[in-house]
Amino acid sequence: MASSVWPGAVAFGLVIAALPWLRRDSSLARTVVLGFAILLTWRYVAWRVSETLPPVGLTADWIAGIAFASVEALALVSTTITLVFMTRTRSRSAEVEANMGWLLDRPQLPRIDVLICTYNEEEPILEQTIVGAMAMRYPNFRVWVCDDGRRRWLEELCRRHGCGYITRNDNAHAKAGNINNALSRLEALPDPPEFISILDADFVPTPEFLTRAMTLFRDERVAIVQTPQHFVNPDPIQGNLSAAHVWPDEQRYFFDVLMASMDAWGAAFCCGTSSVIRFSALKQIGGFPTESVTEDYLVTLRLRQIGYQTVYLNERLTLGLAPEGLKEYITQRSRWCLGFVQICRGRCSPIRPGNGLSAVDRLILSGTFLYWSAAHLFRLLGLLIPALYLLFGVEAVHADVSDAILNFVPYFVVQCAVMAWLSEGRLLPIMADVSQLLSAHAVVRAVAAGLVKPKGQKFKVTAKGGDRDRLFVQWSLFRIFAIYLALTIAGVMLAFVIDDGRPLQESSVLALFWSWYNIIILTIACLVCIEQPRKRKAERFATCEPVTIVRGGQVYSYPLLDISTGGMRLAGKAPAAVGTAVAVRVGDTRVMAQIVRADEDEFALRTDHSLATRKAMIRHVYGGRYSAAVERIRAGQVMLTILGRVFR
Template sequence: MVLFPDWLVAWMPSLLVIGIGLGIAPLLPRSNGWMRLAMMLVAGFFSLRYLTWRVTETIAPPGFTLDAFVSWSFAFIEAMTIVSSISAFLVLSRHRSRSADADANLPWVETAQPSVAILVATYNEEWPVLERTLAGAMASQYANKTIHVLDDGRRDWLRDRCAALGVEHVTRPDNAHGKAGNINHFLRQLRERGREVDFVAVLDADFVPHQDFLTRTLALFADSKIGLVQTPQHFFNPDPIQHNLGISRSYPDEQRFFFDHMQPARDGWDIAVCCGTSSIVRWTALDAIGDFPTASVTEDYMLTSVLKMKGYSTAYLNEPLSEGLAPEGLKEYITQRSRWCLGLMQIVRSSAGPFSREPLRLRDRWSVLDSCLYWLTTFPFKIACIVYPLLYWYFGVTVVDARLYDVISYFGPYYLATMMFLNFVSVGMFVPIVNDISQLVGAWEISRSALTGLVKPHGHAFKVTMKGGDRDRIVIQWPIMRRFLAAFVLTVVGLLIGLTSDYLFDAHAGEGKAVILFWTLYNLLVLAGTMLVCVELPRTASILRSRPEQVEVVVDGRRRMAWLTDIHAEALRLRGLSLPLGTRFICRIPEVGEVEAEVTLSLDASLDASIALTPAQREDLIEKLHTRSGVPGTAAVAAAGLGAGLLRRIIAGTVR
């Protein structure tokens, strides 16, 4: 006697996961370690269940056949990706917040008043970018500090600007070892002058510290075992994924998961890592290790491992204490992530790697190996997911030999449990398709960097991520888009062949034809979205304000009120006001004063205007926008706004 039909039996595991995700998970405290562990075990169980099924029941028989090669190779890539995911799940099963420690130790900072050297490493950034950072450093509420601009571009104009601000400008005769070499050169100079300090704070040229950055981070150093304190990176402008998809106000930047959720989890295991900017390191710890390591282009991550060898730990203070400029161009975005991948592979091959004979704890080795697995599996797997279905459509190769009900029974709950756990720990940050787009767009370059770094770890120059510049027109990144366009066309043609001919689709797919069809249609959505990202839209204003601010506008002597929604040093955007092009007016902005403006774009009840600020107003605006406590940008997913933004982008081709 059959109690349940086959289709219901197949869906039962997925329904169980859905019930846990919708009925139980929302009631559990996300910061509780036992609750995180329980949810991790659910995700881990269904992942291993799926992996076991894939390896034992869906792979072609061994042999020297194309089917066997394709089936086994894809299963291997997928298996390694699942192993990487389970490792990440285990990391995420813990969580730590150090804010209470910082609160408790503030009296120590006020009493000891240790000396701090703020280092701003720069190469080719424009003055408006550097101006923000230096204004923020000078506005710090901490008194016992010095500010040093380490200029690897050796620019006379920057020397003069620094002199006017009373900030030290430092150059060196060469650019050896990139950013790490630049910092080490200055540290040697300090020692030669006999001006050693207690702590060294590192800021990228485009990162503005908040007024309480130093006081909050220094408080954790009351624990003598802490050698470095890292804080999260927040961004006041949208990254290329957000901007080009039109979802800047409804979808967080791509790094939010790592900084807001992965780093606190790593800190729970005492394996948090340095990420360069917005960090502060103990001088005696630098002395102990011989300054910043230069064996990797990601000297920041390696610094954590080298400090561990000398008994110093890295602490993570998950508070918004700085904000910076995300890469605005897609090429720069990909270059940055490829450098991170290359640097991690160099660390794997170094004395600080997971297989080193140096005195590293098992968890520290796991930390590096976990990061290595992420770079080695995530991005090649995204490429494989696009390429392997094409082998079926054009050559009849069976990638996954499985019945539809089995796929529903095993893959369904695995995928849902993974999404459930990740969204449980990240408060709903993982959105299918959008998440795949963000990983696919740079998958080719990142995968190449991973292989290059493992095979040839030495001899790679540090590639600077370009920031700023003129971005007032549409730019199509054809060199990047071509591969996605080719994959899209090949997928559409293959699909049409399969649907209009019984040669492959009916004869070889069996019950799995619905699976390959769904897989292909999903790929087309991801590829279409990735191509949209390759169309870079103009950027008129660069500041993402979380709340509009009401301001007074004076036009021809008449007072009107409007909402200030965006502003930077050259332009502003107002809502609730319509004026003809070329109209001059005065905008009274709290804490900045009366600003002269001229309308450059007028759309219904909103407008853009160029503005002219005095030097004092520029400084006041920077302090108002970037140095106060609070989180810039978008911190959480807004489902309705996300859908609306994507729809507007697809239909109208604009973010407005």
């Protein structure tokens, strides 16, 4: 046993010792480190295929073993493709600064039409986006709300705020059809745009969004500039685990790490909202394609087929809402999966010859397809395999402890350490597995639907807003995870407690550790299914800056603790009783407010609800000065927070 432990220990020691001294932006360092991780990954795969499969035959062991090993190998192909692309990364901020003079020195900047796409969002959400869009500091743009809900009140809201309103008689082709309808209207104007920008209804742009994105169109081959999606609210994993202060939203790894690597390979793609698009290029492909419910990815591929590029500007230039409930979270991810499978079944398939896609595009499409199909299926099979062995003796993996330590541990430890280094802690194994598990059933169904019937699938909108001030349980999903959990615990109890006379092979030790890991992630998944109440109507940003309050000729100064579009919390003793009206100045923003709560060492203000005050607060809060991001991620704090949630 001792001789089999040292490779894992040495690998762990080398990685831990070397990684802190390496630069994350160095392609050489990334290539060496990721090459080592890939080598250990395929060393592990070779061991799995050559040493751990059951004897050949039409037995339950052999069928389960072959199925599980095949799915695992395909999932690791996807992982390997991702690791290859992560050997590079790119930041375009310096390019933006270098091109700023080129843009601003032009006698007239190109006209941009900003399209806010909406279907069923509520008025407060849309008003924030409209006000933020109208406040952008770019001299030549128009804002249009594209309403697929045909709502009279929204038309009036647009008139009140001075922006355009576009609607249509049907909802054909969902969001893509909504945008294409707007494009045909804009093209018919006497002064059509040179560029368009797409914003989802809940994404508020910062004042510099258009200006900074436009600098990257100096290259005539650039058709799309995509920027990341940042969120002001916790996603269901953060919120339901009470972990928003220690763990970032699930999309941070994708937008902060993975997309920057894709851009370095010339393979960035449109993500819908928070993008700017060259209108002439879009017209060449007939507008947004409608063959997939993920029209954003497909528009990138169609443009790439005729020689245009998509580039990625990794700066926080828009702020939006993450899915607020678990149901919406799963709906969004299953839609992404379905749309991607539709793309792979269409004329942009990675295995279709002569469709104009590059080798890089084909490799990314293949890896992403395997991520949605094999990786999520592997996560579900990973719950069943140890339970099948402990309950029914079906041994899908033939391995002893020493061999597992020799082959699995080096691969697992190095990959965890490398990904933690590259992502600055944004990717932790347990949290990644929980995230994948939550949507795994819906994703597997979406893969099947997309493969069997790629056409005629409905676009499912991710609902935002609504009443979420009560605790409730997503019972349909909770029951599934509870069944998995019960089977896993039953297997452990039967094999090691109840049937203590049963002969156990060395594989039982592996099954025991595997089962305990599954118990942990299933417990966390069950907790995420318990939706915590969210009583605040507007999300708050923690901050520390001075605020001036004027009342009755007296001027007071207080430290600001947090702020939202509807109010703020300040440190210190309130200057007057609850219910008193006061004038407030924060930064350059002056508004009227009312004291609504006064404690011993802090008090709260609610700003008045006039149109002028709402606009002033939206512009201030979404002006780019505040962030809900977790600046430093510590794995220990994350685990302690989750442990506290378990026993709360």
